[in-house]
Amino acid sequence: MTQPASTLHPEIFERLSGAAQDQSRVSGLTHGFYRYPARFSPKFAATAIEQLSEPGDLVLDPYMGGGTVIVEAAARGRLAVGNDINSLSTFLAKAKTTRLTVAEIEAVTYWALEVVPGLNYRASSAQSLDALASEKTKNLSLPRGRFIKKVLATALASIDELPSVNAAEFVRCAVLNVSQWALDGRKTHTSVEEFRRKLSKTTIEMIQGIKEFSSTVSQHKRLPKIILSNGNANAIDLLPIFAKQGRRAKLIVTSPPYPGVHVLYHRWQVDGRRETPAPYWITQRTDGQGSSYYCFGDRRSHESGAYFDTAFETLRSIRRVIADDGLMVQLIAFSNPKKQLPRYLEVMQLAGFSESLQLEARIWREVPNRKWHAHARGVTNSAREVLLVHTPA
Ligand SMILES: C[S@@+](CC[C@H](N)C(=O)[O-])C[C@H]1O[C@@H](n2cnc3c(N)ncnc32)[C@H](O)[C@@H]1O
Structure with missing residues (x-):
């Protein structure tokens, strides 16, 4: 060389x-x-x-x-x-x-362990049903997305209960993570039960991740x-x-x-190669490109x-x-x-x-x-x- x-x-x-x-x-x-x-x-x-x-x-x-x-x-x-x-x-x-405060971590933990296991797609709120009808959930009615789409809508509605914007955005990211796992390029169905279990587990793992990040950055004399x-x-x-x-x-x-x-x-690909803009629906960001x-x-x-x-x-x-x-x-x-x-x-x-x-x-x-x-x-x-x-x- x-x-x-x-x-x-x-x-x-x-x-x-x-x-x-x-x-x-x-x-x-x-x-x-x-x-x-x-x-x-x-x-x-x-x-x-x-x-x-x-x-x-x-x-x-x-x-x-x-x-x-x-x-x-x-x-x-x-x-x-x-x-x-x-x-x-x-x-x-x-x-x-x-970085999340102690109170925010407690609220997110409660959401993961107490709210997520009770998520039920029959309980869709008016707001979430509204989203279901829109372009934002395109191709999520295909066989592999159908159930997940509804439970996802209720998960997103439950985010409103969190006490701060940072806690809500953190949970939104957990929902994004697990939805990608459940939908993107997936060849088999994900059951609602599997989705809930994975969402609780992932959120708790992510809390460990943000704690590790926080303690790493706080070792510096001046916060980066x-x-x-x-x-x-x-x-x-x-x-x-x-x-x-x-x-x-x-x-x-x-x-x-x-x-x-x-x-x-x-985008993600559901049911073969059909693209969905669901990541923007979940994160409430704009796509349109x-x-x-x-x-x-x-x-x-x-x-x-x-x-x-x-x-x-x-x-x-x-x-x-x-x-x-x-x-x-x-x-x-x-x-x-x-x-x-x-x-x-x-x-x-x-x-x-x-x-x-x-x-x-x-x-x-x-x-x-x-x-x-x-x-x-x-x-x-x-x-x-x-x-x-x-x-x-
Ligand atoms: C290869 S990816 C970067 C991946 C990144 N290194 C990581 O670890 O995740 C390239 C990125 O460029 C962004 N991108 C494309 N056109 C851009 C532009 N004109 N200005 C800024 N970002 C752009 C894309 O949205 C994409 O996120």
């Missing part, structure tokens, strides 16, 4: 590439709150943050997805700044990093700050989120949408350049908020690396970045059986992911 260029010490490079190969089950802190598609290995995010930044440094993820980098940056005492165009992403990053974009924030304009910071990002750890790879970030909105363009337009145009726009905006001595670390998958990697690197260069690692030192990993679709001949259910490290040019 060729020596990495001077910006990365060989030992750091070794650690980073080792972590990039990590295939272990995602666990620890609040990482289990949701299975965000194409999420990072927390170990990779943690290693990059530890090796390439100091406590108090500003760490940014401009396409934060499930918020893996935000959780790990805050846990390591960094100022964590997160942005994403998907409102579901902001919901998740917030739920995963909002977390700044998240609101709702649907396009990385094309990152200045508003930086406006009050008075400084730029020392480290960016991120994973953009992938060229030629179609990932369903915003097609999948191309979250993937830098239509799945068929990747070849024609729409992907690279949007990538360029966002990278140029990222360039404006990175410190002169900052580093940008990315993990990115390609359906057709031979064609797409050179083009992506060209776009990085045009946006004002230069690559820190020499060509031969690049670290690739196969990503098998991920739930995404690659649009290149002969590539079906796997893609290759590469580690890229850049500095401002």
